[in-house]
Amino acid sequence: MSAAPAFRWSWLAGGAAVALLAAFFLVLPEPGTRAARVGTAPGFLIRGARVFDGKRVWPSADVVVRAGRVEAIAVHLDAVNLPVVDGSGDTLLPGLIDAHVHAYGQALADAINFGVTTELDMFTDPALLREVAPARSSLAPVAHADLFSAGWLATVPGGHGTEYGLPVPTLSNPAAADPWVAARIAEGSDWIKIVYEPRGSDGTGPPFPSLDAPTVTALIEAAHRRGRMAVVHISRREAARTVILAGADALVHVFADQPVDAALIESIRSRHAFVVATLSVIDAFGGEPHGAAIAVDPDIAPYLSPEQRASLLPSRPPRIPVYLPAIGRQNVAALHAAGIDVLAGTDAPNPGTAHGVSLHDELALLVAAGLAPREALAAATFLPAVRFGLADRGRIAPGARADLILVHGDPTTDIRATRAIVRIWKNGAAVARRRYACDQTSPECDRNPSP
Amino acid sequence: MNTASLAVPTHATRARAAYGIYLRETRAALLRAWRTPAFAVPTLILPWAFYALFAIVLAPPGSGTAGYALATYGIFAALGPCLSGFGIGVAADRDLGILRLKQVSPLPPAAFLIARLGASLVFTAVVLVGLYALAAWGAGVELPRRAWLALAGVHLSAVAPFCLLGLCIGLRAPGSAAVALSNVLFLALSVLGGLWIPLFLFPAWMQRLAVALPTSHLAALALAAAGRGDDGHALGHAAFVAAFALGCAVLARRFWSRGAR
Numbered sequence: 001m002s003a004a005p006a007f008r009w010s011w012l013a014g015g016a017a018v019a020l021l022a023a024f025f026l027v028l029p030e031p032g033t034r035a036a037r038v039g040t041a042p043g044f045l046i047r048g049a050r051v052f053d054g055k056r057v058w059p060s061a062d063v064v065v066r067a068g069r070v071e072a073i074a075v076h077l078d079a080v081n082l083p084v085v086d087g088s089g090d091t092l093l094p095g096l097i098d099a100h101v102h103a104y105g106q107a108l109a110d111a112i113n114f115g116v117t118t119e120l121d122m123f124t125d126p127a128l129l130r131e132v133a134p135a136r137s138s139l140a141p142v143a144h145a146d147l148f149s150a151g152w153l154a155t156v157p158g159g160h161g162t163e164y165g166l167p168v169p170t171l172s173n174p175a176a177a178d179p180w181v182a183a184r185i186a187e188g189s190d191w192i193k194i195v196y197e198p199r200g201s202d203g204t205g206p207p208f209p210s211l212d213a214p215t216v217t218a219l220i221e222a223a224h225r226r227g228r229m230a231v232v233h234i235s236r237r238e239a240a241r242t243v244i245l246a247g248a249d250a251l252v253h254v255f256a257d258q259p260v261d262a263a264l265i266e267s268i269r270s271r272h273a274f275v276v277a278t279l280s281v282i283d284a285f286g287g288e289p290h291g292a293a294i295a296v297d298p299d300i301a302p303y304l305s306p307e308q309r310a311s312l313l314p315s316r317p318p319r320i321p322v323y324l325p326a327i328g329r330q331n332v333a334a335l336h337a338a339g340i341d342v343l344a345g346t347d348a349p350n351p352g353t354a355h356g357v358s359l360h361d362e363l364a365l366l367v368a369a370g371l372a373p374r375e376a377l378a379a380a381t382f383l384p385a386v387r388f389g390l391a392d393r394g395r396i397a398p399g400a401r402a403d404l405i406l407v408h409g410d411p412t413t414d415i416r417a418t419r420a421i422v423r424i425w426k427n428g429a430a431v432a433r434r435r436y437a438c439d440q441t442s443p444e445c446d447r448n449p450s451p
Numbered sequence: 452m453n454t455a456s457l458a459v460p461t462h463a464t465r466a467r468a469a470y471g472i473y474l475r476e477t478r479a480a481l482l483r484a485w486r487t488p489a490f491a492v493p494t495l496i497l498p499w500a501f502y503a504l505f506a507i508v509l510a511p512p513g514s515g516t517a518g519y520a521l522a523t524y525g526i527f528a529a530l531g532p533c534l535s536g537f538g539i540g541v542a543a544d545r546d547l548g549i550l551r552l553k554q555v556s557p558l559p560p561a562a563f564l565i566a567r568l569g570a571s572l573v574f575t576a577v578v579l580v581g582l583y584a585l586a587a588w589g590a591g592v593e594l595p596r597r598a599w600l601a602l603a604g605v606h607l608s609a610v611a612p613f614c615l616l617g618l619c620i621g622l623r624a625p626g627s628a629a630v631a632l633s634n635v636l637f638l639a640l641s642v643l644g645g646l647w648i649p650l651f652l653f654p655a656w657m658q659r660l661a662v663a664l665p666t667s668h669l670a671a672l673a674l675a676a677a678g679r680g681d682d683g684h685a686l687g688h689a690a691f692v693a694a695f696a697l698g699c700a701v702l703a704r705r706f707w708s709r710g711a712r
Contacts, residue, residue, distance in 0.1 A: 024580060025600060029593045108513030125651070127680035131515030134593070144513025165658070166651050167682065 035140035040068040041429035045079045049087025050410060054094050054382035054395030057374060057412045063092060065402040068139030068428040072398055090422055091410055094381040094396050095403030098359045099388070100252050100276045100345025104128060106307050107348075107355045108144035113303050113434050114356030115424050117403035120345070120388055121149035122231070122252050123161060126187040133188060139401070141429030145356075146403075148388065150193035150231070151184050154219050156211045160195045160233070163208075171211070177218035178225075185226055191388070192223040193252065194232045196239050206235075217246040229388075231276075235322050237264065244268050250387070252345065253278045254335070256286065256328030265338045274387050276345035277332050277379075279325070279365035284352025286323035290361050291352050299419040300357055302435045307354070314351035333370035341387060342366070344380035360419045363411075373415040402428035472558065476566030484536055484570055494531040494574060498524055499581050501647070507590045517590035519649065519680075521582065522673035525606035526666055527646040528582055532574035533613030534620070534633040537567050541621025542629030554707075564618065571617075572610050579606050594677060601676035609669045612692055615699035616665075622706035640666040665695040 043066035051058040051073065062077040063070060095117025101107065103121045111119050118136075121129070129149040136146035154177075155161040157170045171180045181192055196216050199205030211219075216232070223230035224247065231250040232243040237258045240251055244267045251268075254277050268275070283290060291312035294300055304312070336342045344366060346358040353361075359380060366376040385394025392401040404425040409417035424431040484491055502524045510516035544550040553563045583599070586592040594602070616636070620629050641647055643657065644666025650658050661667040668688040675681040 021576070021580070024583075025596070025603070028583060028596070028599045029587050030595055031593045033593055034591055105514055106511040109511035125680070127519060127674070128515040130678060130680075131518045132513050135513070142512065144511070147513070165653075165655060 031134050032138070035134075035138040038140045040139045041141050041427065043067065043071070043082050043428070044085055045077060045082045046085045046087045046092055046404075046406065047079075049090050049092040049406065050412070051092045051396060052094075052374060052377050052381075052412055053397060054378060054385075060088075061092075063396060063404075065404070065425070065428045068402055070396055070398060070400045070402050070404075073396055085406070085423065087406060090406050090408050091412065091417065092396065093377060093405050093407065093411065093418070094394050094400070095405060095424075095426065096359055096380045096418075097344075097384040097390075097394055098346055098348070098355075098362075098380070099343040099384040100278050100347050101355060102347070102349065103147055103149065103355075106305060108132065108147060109434075110305050110308050110354065111145040111356040112143065112424065112426060112431055113305070114300075114360065115405035115407075115418070115421050116145055116356045116359050117405075117424075117426050118146045118148070118384075118390070118393055119355070120384060121147055122193045122233070122347075123153040124149055124151065125166060126151035126184075126189065129190075130188050139427045141427055143426070143431060145426075146393075148190045148390065149188075150191050151187050151189035153233070154180060154192065154194040154211065154216075156209050156215075159209050159211065160197055160206065171215065171219075174214045174218035177215060178222040181219060181222035181226055181228070185228060189228070191229040191231055191249075192219060194219050194230060194243070194248075196232050196234050196243050197236075198239055198242075200236065200238065213242050213246065216243055216248075220247045235320065237261075240264065241267065244271060244273055247271070248273060250274045250276060252276045253282070253347070254328055254331050254342075255322075256282045256324045256331065257322040259327060260331045260334050265334065265340070268335065268340050269338055274341035274343060274383075275332075275335055276343045277328075277362065277366060277369075278345045278347045279328055279332065279369065280353045280358045280362045281347035281350050282323045282328040283325045283365065284350065285318050285320040286325040286328070287317075287319060288325045289317055289352040291354075294357060294361055297419060299421075300360070303433060304354070304357065305434070305436060307349075308357055309354075311349040311354040312352065312357070316351075318351050329365070329369040332366065336369075336371055336375070341383050342371070342379055343384045343387060344376065345384075360416075363415050363418055367415045374412045376415055377411060377418075472562050473565055473569075476558075476562045477569040480566045480570035481573055484540075484574065490535060491574075494535055495578055495581065497531060498528040498578050499585060501527070502582055502585055503589065505647070506586070510590070517586060518592050518594075518677060519674070521586040521590075521592050522602065522677045522679055523646045523649075523670045525579055525582060525602060526609050526644075526669045526673055527641055528578040529571075529575045529606060529609040529613050530637055530640060530646075530666070532571040532578070533610060533617045534637050536571050536574060536617070537614045538617030538620040538633045539626075539629050540567065541618060542624055542626045545621065546626040567618075568610070568614050571614050572607065575607060575610050579603060598676060598678050602673060605669065605673045605676045608692075612665050612669075612696035612699065615696050615703055618703040619699050619706060622703060640664055643667075645670050665692050668692050 046063045048060050051061040064072045064077050096115050097118040098116050099120045100122050101119045103119050103124050132147050135142050152168050153161045156172055162168050194216055197206045197210040220230040229249040231252050232248045233252050234240045237255045240255045241264050254275050295312050332342055344362045346353050346362050348355045348358050363376045367373055381394045393403055406423040407417055408420040408422050411417040506517045506520040620632050624632050644664040646666055650661050668691045671688045675685050
């Protein structure tokens with residue numbers, strides 16, 4: 001009989017296959033494998049640039065970057081064999097931070113193409129957060145912005161946030177608040193985002209239901225008990241007052257229905273709460289969209305992805321009656337004048353805004369509202385880093401993550417200069433800016449896209 | 452005839468003989484699949500090509516597509532060998548009369564089925580190894596060791612319900628109809644089950660439809676195994692898949708005995 005040797009051979013072949021399979025599973029990469037293999041980008045020195053370090057302006061300084069971090073900043077530094085980038089005539093800024101986005105799909109790649117190296121997300125699928133979160137603690141070169149996120153938002157069944165088809169876990173009463181917050185933290189949420197859009201005493205309000213005030217309060221308390229910030233979406237002044245008195249850490253939009261009053265300013269100030277302006281989305285929804293103007297800016301147009309272009313130029317611009325752009329700017333000015341931290345945020349990619357590019361528009365809007373250019377720059381760098389507890393970014397100082405942008409001109413006097421991007425570095429590695437091919441509808445675009 | 456051949460076989464020799472039959476049948480099924488490149492090549496390449504296109508070439512940096520797609524495309528990887536290999540293969544055997552021959556031969560009925568199941572499992576494993584390699588070294592997916600193993604467990608377990616479904620088609624539909632039916636099911640289960648495009652991008656009614664498909668439940672289990680989104684209903688998903696497999700098994704048994712009559 002020949003069966004016995006055949007069995008032996010098949011045993012051998014089977015054993016070898018199992019061994020190979022086991023070896024394969026042993027070499028599959030675990031989290032951090034790539035970062036360890038790739039290491040960090042080689043160092044360099046930026047010579048003679050004007051530097052806004054997050055707080056103050058250096059008229060001319062040298063900056064050494066090594067191993068993904070800023071190693072030194074001084075009026076003069078020796079290059080010691082490092083490649084030198086000539087910064088004369090240019091301004092070096094910390095990588096920009098957008099403090100209100102919704103990230104999915106191409107968001108993080110689009111953001112970094114305009115120098116936004118960190119996005120603070122206020123509602124997305126936590127699966128994406130888990131996917132990209134490891135990159136933010138690594139210094140290995142990446143071609144996308146880092147993401148911090150609330151994950152799912154807290155809303156009522158049928159409330160704002162449920163209209164996008166995502167499986168948002170909703171809640172309806174204070175008793176559900178603590179388990180809801182615990183579940184978000186277990187999913188990886190960096191903070192808790194709450195939607196509060198109640199009807200006014202006159203019965204006016206949005207055409208969808210909202211969490212009630214006791215549930216919002218319970219959510220804020222649960223977040224604080226578990227060591228997380230609670231930030232709240234509101235669109236009207238009285239809703240803002242309610243959540244600030246309930247202990248909210250931040251309003252993620254400025255309200256633009258009515259002017260802020262002294263009592264509310266005092267409530268926000270005394271509680272050390274902050275406000276993310278999102279003037280871009282207020283203008284876009286308030287009948288003063290800037291998308292068309294942004295899309296033809298020669299500093300911007302060649303770098304707009306099709307997704308950004310579509311988002312900036314919606315076919316049907318939306319309108320929200322309580323978004324009054326002039327009131328929004330006036331409230332930003334009043335809050336800022338009272339010493340309340342106002343952060344730059346865009347709410348991209350809502351219609352009329354787009355990831356990355358709209359933060360440059362937001363900076364100009366903050367300046368138009370009354371912030372000095374360097375205060376606007378701080379609102380998109382140092383302040384969001386401090387307020388969201390991101391110790392390694394938002395500034396140019398020894399030890400900080402080398403997320404940097406070099407722009408032509410002086411944005412500390414002319415804020416529009418942030419658009420004239422010369423170089424972008426993420427984790428100390430140069431990011432190749434993507435240029436896009438043009439079509440017939442965008443004659444301002446570059447006709448010869450670079451690869 | 453000598454006396455030795457009349458000796459009552461011991462339990463051990465019986466088990467060994469049965470094992471030999473199963474092994475030889477499996478090897479024959481594998482060899483046959485391997486010698487039909489028109490089956491083997493597309494079955495192997497389709498999931499790799501789709502993954503390379505959607506999770507590597509078209510996915511922008513930081514989109515998170517690669518990890519998500521690995522979980523769902525691994526389920527897709529099991530569909531091809533099971534529906535094409537098992538379903539269409541059994542139907543062809545039936546048309547050729549091979550199935551009838553097996554049914555009237557002293558071969559244990561399970562040998563024929565287990566052999567084809569084994570072949571589908573091996574094929575799926577080969578596709579998965581390629582897919583994991585693409586994900587790991589092409590798309591930069593990194594997972595804890597336990598997650599890689601859990602993912603492989605879910606992906607391989609998808610072979611059971613899919614092959615039982617394929618068996619139902621193979622035992623019931625005539626050869627030409629089996630091809631058409633398998634292709635329709637292959638596409639419907641892939642697309643509507645959210646294996647190619649995440650379900651949340653579909654309109655609400657399509658999301659509701661997906662709940663009735665085993666692929667959506669297997670995808671949910673795979674996503675949970677990979678740590679890419681646990682909706683907290685793992686037991687429910689597993690129960691649905693088990694019930695689906697059981698339903699197919701009952702149907703297949705009925706079709707088998709009808710064919711054997």
